[in-house]
Amino acid sequence: MKNKGIKGINTAGLIGYIISVLLSIAVIATMVITGIGTAGAIAIADKEIKVNMSTAIDISSTGDFLGTLNKFMKVGEVENLEDIITEDGKTVKVDDSDLSEVSAYKTENGFLVNAKTNEKVFTIKNIIVNLVATFIFLLTVEIAVHFLASLMKALRKCETPFCESVIKSMSRFAISLIPAVFMNMVCGGMWSSLFSGSGFAMTVNLGSVLLVAVIFLLIAVFKYGALLQQESDETL
Numbered sequence: 001m002k003n004k005g006i007k008g009i010n011t012a013g014l015i016g017y018i019i020s021v022l023l024s025i026a027v028i029a030t031m032v033i034t035g036i037g038t039a040g041a042i043a044i045a046d047k048e049i050k051v052n053m054s055t056a057i058d059i060s061s062t063g064d065f066l067g068t069l070n071k072f073m074k075v076g077e078v079e080n081l082e083d084i085i086t087e088d089g090k091t092v093k094v095d096d097s098d099l100s101e102v103s104a105y106k107t108e109n110g111f112l113v114n115a116k117t118n119e120k121v122f123t124i125k126n127i128i129v130n131l132v133a134t135f136i137f138l139l140t141v142e143i144a145v146h147f148l149a150s151l152m153k154a155l156r157k158c159e160t161p162f163c164e165s166v167i168k169s170m171s172r173f174a175i176s177l178i179p180a181v182f183m184n185m186v187c188g189g190m191w192s193s194l195f196s197g198s199g200f201a202m203t204v205n206l207g208s209v210l211l212v213a214v215i216f217l218l219i220a221v222f223k224y225g226a227l228l229q230q231e232s233d234e235t236l
Helices: 004-043 065-069 124-157 164-196 206-235
Strands: 048-051 054-060 090-093 099-106 110-117 120-123
Touching: 004 124, 048 124, 120 124, 124 164, 164 206
Parallel strands: none
Antiparallel strands: 048 120, 054 110, 090 099, 099 110
16 A cells, blocks of 8 residues: 555656646647748748837936936937937937937926837848747757656656656656757747847856756666665565
8 A cells, every 4th residue: 555655746746747748738739830930931931021119218206317317328429318308309319239219208207218229120031940940949848848748657656756667757858858958048049149130149048957957966866766775675
């Protein structure tokens, strides 16, 4: 008869298995949507997308807010921010990689700032490349989720968490996380590069790397636990 601890592990495995199946369905659905989007993009691969954005910021303040702000920032050739805060508003061209012009209006308790971005041009071919990379990333996630489901299934049926099936499933899951984490960082860098217009720069996600490292550490602990259990069984 199973003790309460093993029953708890089996129950956790069952819940984890159900969650893994639902997660797998969600990932597959996202892959289908990404695939459809990629196919649509391929159909118009020779086109470009041009984007201009504008934003408004309503600032209310007390005290000499502009005087303080003027010490830390500069808009175009304007030396004093008060010069662009007029009753009717004044548009100022700025030399900035993101903004093209800024205008400001006085309000009752502060001022309203309108900003317009420079035109950004996105080529469909670059978007296709990013979508393909995203599809590959989702594929690696689906593989990792598959091994996660196998691990949960092993926990659902195990008599002890130190059994061979649990340790093997955990090892496969940990290994499957490596390409998923790597592709996540690659895709993040690719999409960031596309929207910023800068060169590709991959940022290391320390949280994901640490998660993989912790799982491999747990595998070592479980292997040692299995060894101790085997020695105990042989002694008995």
